[in-house]
Amino acid sequence: MNTDLLISRLLRSGVIISAILVVIGMGIAIVHHPASLIGMKIHSPREVVRAIRDGHGQGIAMLGLLLLIATPVMRVAVSIAIFLRERDFTFVAITTAVLLLLLLSFVLGAASG
Amino acid sequence: MSPLTQILAIFAIAILAGFLGSLLGLGGGIIVVPALTLLFGIDIRMAIGASIISVIATSSGAAAAYVKEHLANLRVAMFLEIGTTLGAISGAYLAGVIHTRFLFILFGGLLAWSAIAMLKKRHEGEGIASPSALADRLKLHGSFYDEAIDQHVDYRVTRPGTGLGLMYLAGAASGLLGIGSGALKVPAMDLAMRLPMKVSTATSNFMIGVTAAASAGLYFVRGEIDPLLAGPVATGVLLGATAGSRFLGRVESRVIRTVFVVVLIVVSVEMLVKGLR
Numbered sequence: 166m167n168t169d170l171l172i173s174r175l176l177r178s179g180v181i182i183s184a185i186l187v188v189i190g191m192g193i194a195i196v197h198h199p200a201s202l203i204g205m206k207i208h209s210p211r212e213v214v215r216a217i218r219d220g221h222g223q224g225i226a227m228l229g230l231l232l233l234i235a236t237p238v239m240r241v242a243v244s245i246a247i248f249l250r251e252r253d254f255t256f257v258a259i260t261t262a263v264l265l266l267l268l269l270s271f272v273l274g275a276a277s278g
Numbered sequence: 279m280s281p282l283t284q285i286l287a288i289f290a291i292a293i294l295a296g297f298l299g300s301l302l303g304l305g306g307g308i309i310v311v312p313a314l315t316l317l318f319g320i321d322i323r324m325a326i327g328a329s330i331i332s333v334i335a336t337s338s339g340a341a342a343a344y345v346k347e348h349l350a351n352l353r354v355a356m357f358l359e360i361g362t363t364l365g366a367i368s369g370a371y372l373a374g375v376i377h378t379r380f381l382f383i384l385f386g387g388l389l390a391w392s393a394i395a396m397l398k399k400r401h402e403g404e405g406i407a408s409p410s411a412l413a414d415r416l417k418l419h420g421s422f423y424d425e426a427i428d429q430h431v432d433y434r435v436t437r438p439g440t441g442l443g444l445m446y447l448a449g450a451a452s453g454l455l456g457i458g459s460g461a462l463k464v465p466a467m468d469l470a471m472r473l474p475m476k477v478s479t480a481t482s483n484f485m486i487g488v489t490a491a492a493s494a495g496l497y498f499v500r501g502e503i504d505p506l507l508a509g510p511v512a513t514g515v516l517l518g519a520t521a522g523s524r525f526l527g528r529v530e531s532r533v534i535r536t537v538f539v540v541v542l543i544v545v546s547v548e549m550l551v552k553g554l555r
Contacts, residue, residue, distance in 0.1 A: 169345050169352075176342040176487075180335055184516065187509040194506055195282060202281040208501035226505035230331055233512065234494045236338050237487035244356060255416060260356050263488065266363040270495040273367065 168247045172240055179236030183229040190226025197222065238267050288318065289510040296336065296518025301525060302538055305458035305486075306332050306515035308392060311385060312545045315552070320507065322381050326373065326456030327502035330494050332515035333458045337486035339516060340523075349480035351420045351473065354435060358481075361442040362463075362489040365449020370493030373454045374500055382553030385455055389546035393539045395461060410436050422477055433474050441471040445485075453493035458486040 194202055197220065205223045207216055213231065216224025241264045248256040279287070295309035307329040314325035344350045373381065413419065418435040444466035452459040460482045467478035497503050 169348060172352075173342045173346040176338045176345070180338045180342075180516070184335070184513055187505075187513055191285075191506060191509050191513075195285070199280075199282050202285055202506045203504055205505065206501050207505060208499055208503075223505040226509040227503075230503060230505060230508055230512070231498070233331060233334050233338075234491050234498070237334060237491040240338075241356075241359075241488060244352070256353065256356060259360065263356065263359045263363055266360070266367065267488070267492055267495070270363070270367045270370070270492045271499065273371070273496065 171247075172243060175240055175243060176236060179232065179239065183233040183236070186229025186232065187226045190222040190224070190229060192222065193220075193225060194222030238264070241267065284318065285506060285510055288314070288507065289514045291317070292332065292511045292514025293518040293521075296332070296515035296520075297522040298518075298534075298538070299515070300336075300519040300522030301534060302396070304392065305460060306336060306519060307455075307457040308389065310511055310515065311456060312389070312549055314507075314511075315382075316545070316548055322378050322385075323373065323497075323500075323502045324504055324507060326381070327494075327497040328504070328508035328511040329456035330452075330490050330497060331503060331508040332512040333452075333456070333490040334487050334494060335512045335516040336519045337458060337483055337490065339520065341480075341484040341487060344480035344483055347480075349422055349476055350484040351418070351477055351481050352484070353416065353420070354418050354467070354471070354473065355481050355484045357416060357418065357438065358441060358445045358467075359485055359488050361445030362449035362452070362485055363492040365446040365451075366453035366489045366492035367449075367496070368446075369450035369453025369455075370496040371453075372450075374496065374502075379553045381455070382549050386546045386548075386550035386553060388451070388455060388457070389542050389549060392461060393542035393546065396535055396539050396542070408436050409434075410438060413438050420477070422474065424474075424476070431474060433472070433477065436472045437470050441466055444470060449489050449492070452486075452489050453496075456493075458490065460486060 207213055207223060207227050213224055213227050241260060245257060245260045245264065248260055291313045292310060295306040295313060299306040299309055310329045310332060311325045314320040315322050413435040418438060421430050421432040424431045448459045448462035448466065451462060463482040463485065464478045467473045467481060468475050
């Protein structure tokens with residue numbers, strides 16, 4: 166499969182799967198806890214897991230949103246592999262720098278929050 | 279309003295925002311943030327958090343199509359993403375520490391600026407392309423198939439350094455206000471770097487997702503992404519934008535544009551008043 170097609174499929178499936186998770190999560194929340202929907206604070210992966218285990222739709226919806234955030238990040242990671250295969254080391258370095266910046270944003274957020 | 283009707287209303291507004299955004303070539307964020315804050319009284323930081331998520335959804339969806347058609351220049355995108363991600367992290371950090379009234383004022387200014395930009399006709403960069411050693415070394419030049427004239431067009435990229443600097447600013451605006459800031463990325467590419475307009479638009483869309491992901495991390499960790507606010511907003515905008523792209527070219531957009539310029543100005547004033555009061 167050519168690389169453009171691979172990236173295209175990765176992006177599309179990321180968006181579709183996360184949208185499905187979000188819709189399922191919203192549905193569960195609306196059916197089970199229609200009185201308290203907006204306002205549940207979830208801001209760490211551990212809280213996402215806990216919310217899912219406790220049967221809160223918000224947890225599943227948040228899992229979908231995190232997958233959505235991860236989709237462009239995965240696209241960058243795949244690009245590194247592609248440039249590596251083409252032995253284009255300048256672009257391996259450029260793409261790795263972008264990936265590190267993306268990961269740094271999560272670490273920085275954790276440090277300041 | 280009960281929590282359920284509120285979510286349904288937000289979902290409906292998000293569909294409308296995505297639809298209008300794609301018809302007008304604006305992102306959904308520019309419509310969603312004022313709607314959430316002014317109509318529903320939602321905290322502007324939560325509104326921006328929801329908007330940045332919707333930006334990732336629409337950009338990734340659109341980019342999937344552009345990449346398949348070989349319109350986006352992936353090398354230029356990767357190079358410029360160093361600038362946009364650095365900018366996005368700075369912007370998202372800043373959004374967390376400044377007073378929310380400044381966010382209202384900045385957003386009001388952005389809306390006014392967008393209204394003016396919509397009135398002006400866009401034009402491509404002119405003059406002779408100056409050669410760039412860096413662009414040569416990074417092999418940024420490319421070619422694409424132009425449907426309108428039915429032939430392959432080769433293009434050469436200039437001033438990559440200037441482009442990178444402008445991308446830092448575009449990324450900062452995106453992280454600060456939760457917008458895709460394609461309105462800043464496209465001119466930087468077609469005016470400064472001399473990419474053909476179609477390539478600029480496709481490449482900008484491709485980069486927007488990565489830029490937004492860089493700031494979404496900070497918003498998530500700060501607890502400013504509410505699953506049942508960002509969820510309906512993102513799925514709604516995505517639905518609206520998908521529908522809007524089907525209508526593109528089939529509607530007389532001059533009428534919509536004129537109406538929308540007036541709406542933008544009114545909303546801009548409302549946002550400014552909220553920030554200055």
